[in-house]
Amino acid sequence: MPESNAAAAGKIFVVDDDRFVLESVTAFLREYGFIVHPFASGQDAVKEFVLEPVDLVLTDINMPGMDGIELLEKIRFLDSATPVLLMTAYADFDVAVKAIQKGAFDFIIKPYRPPALLNAVEKGVHYKRLTQIETHYKRELEQTVAKRTAELNAALEENTRLSQEIIERLTSAVEMRDTETGLHIIRIGAYARRVAEALGLDDDFIETIAVASSMHDIGKIGISDSILLKAGKLSDDEFAAIKEHTTIGERILSGSAHKILQMGAKIAASHHERWDGSGYPKGLRGEEIPLAGRITMLADQYDAIRNPRIYKNAIDHATTCQILLHGDGRTEPQHFDPQILAIFKEIKDDFDEIYRQGLEK
Numbered sequence: 001m002p003e004s005n006a007a008a009a010g011k012i013f014v015v016d017d018d019r020f021v022l023e024s025v026t027a028f029l030r031e032y033g034f035i036v037h038p039f040a041s042g043q044d045a046v047k048e049f050v051l052e053p054v055d056l057v058l059t060d061i062n063m064p065g066m067d068g069i070e071l072l073e074k075i076r077f078l079d080s081a082t083p084v085l086l087m088t089a090y091a092d093f094d095v096a097v098k099a100i101q102k103g104a105f106d107f108i109i110k111p112y113r114p115p116a117l118l119n120a121v122e123k124g125v126h127y128k129r130l131t132q133i134e135t136h137y138k139r140e141l142e143q144t145v146a147k148r149t150a151e152l153n154a155a156l157e158e159n160t161r162l163s164q165e166i167i168e169r170l171t172s173a174v175e176m177r178d179t180e181t182g183l184h185i186i187r188i189g190a191y192a193r194r195v196a197e198a199l200g201l202d203d204d205f206i207e208t209i210a211v212a213s214s215m216h217d218i219g220k221i222g223i224s225d226s227i228l229l230k231a232g233k234l235s236d237d238e239f240a241a242i243k244e245h246t247t248i249g250e251r252i253l254s255g256s257a258h259k260i261l262q263m264g265a266k267i268a269a270s271h272h273e274r275w276d277g278s279g280y281p282k283g284l285r286g287e288e289i290p291l292a293g294r295i296t297m298l299a300d301q302y303d304a305i306r307n308p309r310i311y312k313n314a315i316d317h318a319t320t321c322q323i324l325l326h327g328d329g330r331t332e333p334q335h336f337d338p339q340i341l342a343i344f345k346e347i348k349d350d351f352d353e354i355y356r357q358g359l360e361k
Contacts (some may be wrong), residue, residue: 042066191299212263219249
């Protein structure tokens with residue numbers, strides 16, 4: 001048997017209505033170790049190809065019934081990776097161009113020269129196998145990427161769950177100091193989320209502020225019970241001590257690489273700053289105040305006004321909105337970011353719903 005670089009198990013369909021050509025090509029390729037299936041018509045070759053795809057199809061162009069171009073189209077439809085070699089008794093440029101447009105792999109001119117035929121067949125089989133290797137590699141790569149992505153997502157979910165638990169434990173430390181603070185914390189996150197959504201902020205910001213805003217009063221853990229729970233009016237010194245919860249909260253949360261804690265630190269430090277510069281602890285003005293702080297400040301004010309405390313009665317939703325939007329001498333519209341206050345005016349009924357649901361928790 002002649003030596004060849006072609007793999008011995010290469011399977012080929014040979015299609016030609018000329019019996020002599022069909023038999024001679026089949027015998028020649030079998031000598032070189034190929035598994036060859038001969039067909040006298042394109043229709044028969046297509047029927048078999050559906051059942052048994054091969055490494056290469058070698059077909060005459062000019063055949064009755066289904067010619068080589070039609071067979072090429074059928075093979076391309078069934079399997080775009082299988083190369084099709086076309087044999088023709090004459091070199092017709094227009095036919096060649098059409099065949100290339102249809103996806104022909106190569107041409108063999110009759111009468112064929114055995115070395116040229118063998119070389120073309122070997123190239124075709126090699127191409128098919130490289131294509132199969134590439135397809136298999138891509139499939140394996142896709143499966144590996146999918147597996148690694150699933151593992152990464154699981155790890156991220158676990159990390160998020162753990163981070164959420166840590167944050168809940170931090171806020172619980174404040175809740176244990178003041179039972180009202182617990183419900184207040186739950187509602188603040190919901191208010192802040194709703195405002196961020198209405199402002200059209202990105203999903204990442206929305207999800208982050210919904211959690212980070214709940215830590216706005218974390219610094220109250222550093223305020224003594226005698227001041228934090230005092231029923232009467234605070235003295236100037238006591239009020240100054242209360243103000244310290246902003247900087248205490250910032251110190252507790254700052255220095256973290258976690259985005260929720262980073263935003264939480266900003267909120268803790270700035271949720272009592274006012275748009276007109278009359279807030280504390282730094283007297284920041286306008287956009288000097290971080291956006292997350294400006295959002296949380298309005299949410300905190302709404303809930304603080306509505307919520308009953310040991311030193312005041314509850315206030316209804318309509319009155320609270322009137323105070324925020326028009327002022328009462330203590331709380332004034334100029335304290336708030338105008339854009340955020342305008343958004344609040346549009347969605348104020350959502351705040352009422354959140355407040356009432358929070359009372360039921």
